[in-house]
Amino acid sequence: MIIIRSYFMLILSSITLVVIIMFSTEIEGGDTPTPTPPPEIFEFPVAPPSEETLPIVNDLLAVDKDCLLPCFWRFHLGESLTKETTDFVIRSFQQTPSVSYAIERREVFAESELSSNRGIDFYETLLPLSDGQLQVIFGSTDDVLLRVHVRLYMPVNWLEENPFILSEVLDTYGEPTDVYMRYSGAPIIGYVLAVVYEDQGFIVEYRFGNDLSSNQRLMNERITKEGRLLICDEDATYDSIDLTLQIDGNPTSLIDVLQPSLDDPSVFRPFWNIEDMTGLNIEEFTEAFAGNPAACVEAFSLSELREQGYE
Numbered sequence: 302m303i304i305i306r307s308y309f310m311l312i313l314s315s316i317t318l319v320v321i322i323m324f325s326t327e328i329e330g331g332d333t334p335t336p337t338p339p340p341e342i343f344e345f346p347v348a349p350p351s352e353e354t355l356p357i358v359n360d361l362l363a364v365d366k367d368c369l370l371p372c373f374w375r376f377h378l379g380e381s382l383t384k385e386t387t388d389f390v391i392r393s394f395q396q397t398p399s400v401s402y403a404i405e406r407r408e409v410f411a412e413s414e415l416s417s418n419r420g421i422d423f424y425e426t427l428l429p430l431s432d433g434q435l436q437v438i439f440g441s442t443d444d445v446l447l448r449v450h451v452r453l454y455m456p457v458n459w460l461e462e463n464p465f466i467l468s469e470v471l472d473t474y475g476e477p478t479d480v481y482m483r484y485s486g487a488p489i490i491g492y493v494l495a496v497v498y499e500d501q502g503f504i505v506e507y508r509f510g511n512d513l514s515s516n517q518r519l520m521n522e523r524i525t526k527e528g529r530l531l532i533c534d535e536d537a538t539y540d541s542i543d544l545t546l547q548i549d550g551n552p553t554s555l556i557d558v559l560q561p562s563l564d565d566p567s568v569f570r571p572f573w574n575i576e577d578m579t580g581l582n583i584e585e586f587t588e589a590f591a592g593n594p595a596a597c598v599e600a601f602s603l604s605e606l607r608e609q610g611y612e
Contacts, residue, residue, distance in 0.1 A: 354428055355459060357393055358435055362453075364464045369473070371502040371546035373449050374437075378502070378548040381446040383424070386439045390426050398424035398439070421448060432458040440547075451544040465542050467496070467534045470505055471591035474498055480575035480583055482532075484603060485510070491540070492530060492600070495572060499555050506543040528602035532579070534594045573611060 361374050368375050376386055390398050400423070421440040428435040433455035440448035456463055463469070471477070478499040485491045491510020498504070523531045547555055576582045579600050581589065590596045603611070 354394060355430060358428065358430065358459070359461050361393075362460060362464065363462060364473075370498075370544070371449070371548065373451065373544070373546055376439075376446055376449075378446055378449070378546060383422070383439070383441045383444045383446065386441075386446060387424060390437075394426065394428060396426060396428075398426045400424060423450075430459040448547040449544070451546075453542045455540065456542060457539075463542075465505060465544065466539075466594060467494070467505075467507060468590050468592055468594040468596065470496060471587050474501065475591075476583060476587045480586055481572035482575055482578040482600060483572045484530075484570045484606075492532070493572075494532065497555070502546060502548050502555060504543075504545045504555060506545075507539050508541045508543070509539050525599065528604060530600040530602070531597045532600055533597040534590055535597075570612065573606075577609065577611075578606070 365372075365375070368377075371378050374386075374389070376389075387398050390396055421442055423438050423440045426437045426439075428437075433453075436450075436452040436454070438450040439446060440450070453460065453463075453465065456465075464473070477496045479495075479497040481495040481497070483493050485493060491508065493509075494507040496505045496507075523533065525531065545555070575586050579586070579598055581598060586598065589598050
């Protein structure tokens with residue numbers, strides 16, 4: 302009996318010694334695996350169904366003579382507070398605006414563009430609509446609204462009356478400060494037209510040809526035999542219309558919002574002024590389109606522009 306008990310104690314002591322040695326080795330070697338905490342799940346804000354949102358959006362985007370650009374959704378830059386915009390979005394769309402990094406994710410990634418946004422807090426609202434989308438980003442400093450970015454994606458599918466088409470903008474606000482245009486893609490996939498109202502404080506950008514269907518239409522209907530591009534406003538069939546609204550007090554001037562694209566050859570192709578791209582000066586361009594959505598003007602072909610140094 303004593304022999305069995307001794308044998309049992311010997312086995313127990315051996316096991317204890319092995320455990321102590323293993324534990325000590327793991328501590329000294331630092332090989333003990335550290336449990337990985339489960340990743341945090343980010344819940345994206347959920348907007349109400351588009352059939353509920355559409356009437357509200359169409360009403361908010363309708364022409365309002367008391368709220369012309371850069372006023373937007375009846376918010377006035379330099380006056381309205383951040384809480385007013387967020388409360389309005391929550392009340393209208395049952396969605397809390399999220400902190401936005403979309404400005405940095407725009408197609409312009411130049412350092413000058415990123416630095417221009419320092420000191421501004423951005424809050425984004427994204428509303429899926431019928432075969433389209435509305436994105437609104439409010440930018441504020443010290444809780445005062447200073448800048449608004451708006452993207453209407455495929456507005457022809459959901460916006461009943463579009464006050465932001467080219468002919469309406471030129472008719473409402475008159476001759477702009479500048480008009481720029483650039484081609485995108487190779488040889489021609491699409492174009493961007495930028496209409497600048499520096500004194501009023503806004504830019505409207507028209508994008509066409511980035512979507513597959515609009516690109517097909519561009520190649521079939523908008524390219525002449527000479528390779529020139531027809532810039533048209535009919536049907537307002539833009540892929541997207543982008544608005545940039547701001548007032549004095551922003552860390553960058555309004556025209557500098559486009560500056561990286563104007564100078565940076567890595568961003569597809571550069572913006573050139575409308576006269577270099579079409580032969581029309583700003584006054585002639587305005588007269589062609591203002592109040593006339595059926596108007597079209599020709600932009601020079603890429604081969605013609607390359608002879609002038611356009612790449």
